[in-house]
Amino acid sequence: MQPVQQSLEFLGKLAASGPVATLAAAFAAAGHELALVGGPVRDAFLGRPITDLDFTTDATPDQILALVTPVSQAQWDVGRAFGTIAARIDGETVEITTYRSDSYDGTTRKPAVEFGDSLEGDLRRRDFTVNAMALRVPELVLVDPAHGMDDLIAGVLRTPGAPEVSFGDDPLRMLRAIRFSAQLGFTVAPDTAIAISEMRDSIGIVSIERVNDELSKLLKTDAPRAGVELLVESGLAELIIPEIPALQLEMDEHHHHKDVYQHSLTVLDQAIELEKARAGSETGITSPDLVLRLAALLHDIGKPATKRNEPGGQVSFHHHDVVGSKLAKRRLRELRFDNDTIAAVSRLIELHLRFFGYTDGAWTDSAVRRYVRDAGDQLQRLHILTRADVTTRNRRKADRLSFAYDDLEERIATLAAEEEMASVRPDLDGEQIMAILDLKPSRAVGEAYAFLLELRLDEGPLSEEEATARLKEWWAARTA
Template identity: 60%
Template sequence: MNHTTAKQNAVTELMRISPVADELAARFAKAGFQLYLVGGSVRDALLGRLSPDLDFTTDARPDRIQAIVSGWAEAVWDTGIEFGTVGVSRRGSTLEITTFRADVYDRVGRKPAVSFGDTIEGDLVRRDFTVNAMAVELSTKTFIDPHGGLEALARKVLDTPATPEESFADDPLRMLRAARFVAQLGFEPAPRVVTAMTEMSGELERITAERVQAELSKLLTGVAPRRGIELMVDTGLAEHVLPEVPGMRLAIDEHHQHKDVYQHSLTVLDQAIELESSHEPTSEPDLVLRLAALLHDIGKPDTRRFEPGGGVSFHHHEVVGAKMVRKRLRALRYPKDVVNDVSQLVYLHLRFHGYGKGEWTDSAVRRYVTDADELLPRLHKLVRADCTTRNRRKAAALQKSYDELEARIARIAEDEDLKAVRPDLDGNEIMKLLGLPPGPLVGQAWRFLKELRLDRGPLDHDEAVTELRRWAAEQGIEPPE
């Protein structure tokens, strides 16, 4: 049996054990229509990873699709019906059924003038890549591959059914999707695809920030995001998505040697991903950690200073970088919590380097934990990933120091509830003791007591009251008798 036949049989077998698809195909056939499994669902089936979310295409128009699934589907939604798509759920599977498309793009915006087609071949040629332009006709299990997608999948080559220039002019987001597939599936773009991406990267400006962000997030949570980022930078796409990343490629001269910040950041990204599974493992790819790892040094170009004697400094690059991260992620329409978390990690990523050989007081350790708050596990990984020195002795010393810091955090946490550092008196007690109504003074008193708690650890009640009264006297507040 040759390679192609084996792959076709794999699709047939996968579909044979998918009763939902077979049932649906029977309903369409009875109504006189064809139904095809298509696109990413076929690609994933060939890769042995068919999911319960399946994509279908058909010659039936949307109103006929709704009539055919009526009474069979457990739920039907028509939010995409203007584009010919009807959504269906059945026994845990989510199905999207779309009428053949033969769209025409104005090549100004991204949305096409929706036009329904009459043939599967006409539908497949308008798809983004050949590996997504394969279909299986479900009633006969016929495999349809007019653009060599099966061979491209075997070779892990990313190419377009039409010319890349036509495909990307129709929808520039496909260029970013190419980088995403490189990161997610380990594909290599065909030379003509890379050429078109390079020449047409500016077309990405036509795409909304929300759509760009969605593709970038999928890229970063792929198995090899470094490769996708490198493709974006090499083709110029990154200039329109994350210009700060190519901006880290600082010129290095023989008299002012320092690390290549761009390559260093990619290595930190790789190492952070490794730590996701080895250090306080997470079940899913951590988008916040990966963004922080990639962007943690973006403040360096703006803070670079050449020092006497040939040295280079980047004073306060973490402060500048945190502001830059916040601005960029807001522009990409990331949710507020993602913006805040990534910028805070960037702001804190250098804090550990003041630890030295354990010179921090317990107060400094408490502040480290309190400032990181819920981000502490991610901060641990980011700091460890940020060690990219080739000097094994230096790398081992840094990791040992961080091991010791984590051990200290654990010891202090056993004695004190570091996850919930609060003043030893709450707001109600403060108001009662000082005779204050709710307002700014109560907040000032609360912050004073919190700082005291960070510096000295837990205080007993009487000691806390004494310190509060002393602070009040300094502020000119006269507590009641």
């Protein structure tokens, strides 16, 4: 956290320029209160970038709309029923909400919207004390009825009132607490953590879409590991994504294996480090990469179902990659992730062990081509996931695997330069196949195409004459 005086000076500059000053002047001229509230105030004191401009006011939604229309380029009133009007001012989007004093029925997380009459009352109904601070503009007066500044300085996340009441009003706040703890690097106050654990079943009234949103935001934080651990410790993970706590496999004195749960968290950490290092236009990797992080966290979820105690004290997890891919697909579908994300994550999990055969013996060019073909547009993510999956403390083994993957990536780059591997196709297309074999569109054409693709992967590019001759030989043998 940066010094309070420095933060106040920053907020003063923010309030004196751009859309904040424009709004402050308009509301003051009309005799209405206006305050910058929540995230922007919190982040200013933490020295974090301010990405949202949220305001609260004593003006009604109709009055807000009337005040912002003359000074804005666009307005949206889709949140009018909840007291919120959005506008575009000087190139920035702002949201202004009427003071609220909502009430909840305890069976849904949708409040009966009630407008309040004071800034202090509005702040006390918010989720956490660090989000319950406001800066009155243009006066530049900090309002902090829940002592959020004390918690900000201490790095503690707590609710303004009793956590049981806060989470009873809106159970989604339990997931927000976990996400904010990771995002801000804060600890959750003991009474707040206890309430999350005791009230975890109430998460069932929250829509899957909102759960998905919070889980995704958690994984996209700079360091999500602590949040994932709290998700598991609280028992919420058991209700949302039970495959994660299931990784805490029991160990006995006769059969030993690595801690799969801790291994998965370490893989997540290492994948994020590599993601940040490799992000760029050349790799196509962006940071944060939700697909990669989901794959890293879930890559071993097939192990509980495939665990076998072998003679001699060994433990095996045969085909956990295939099983895990299917489990991930099912879980992500239930969490309402989009089809592209589901397909990419499940594919990465299915392929995450493929590389480890590379160290057993030199792969042929054909094997390298198949690796690239099977990875498809997930190749760069697969590079990261495979490297991140090495968590051994045996330095010699770790170096051997790292050097082997360096070699594989170099071979992929070399072959790609020679053969344009990213778009590997048979040397003859469907039209040529039909002309050469005198066929009409049919399954036989697809089989011929697959034969030529395998030939291309095995032997590299062939001339049209050679490909035609090999196709005719295959067809003659097939129809003999």
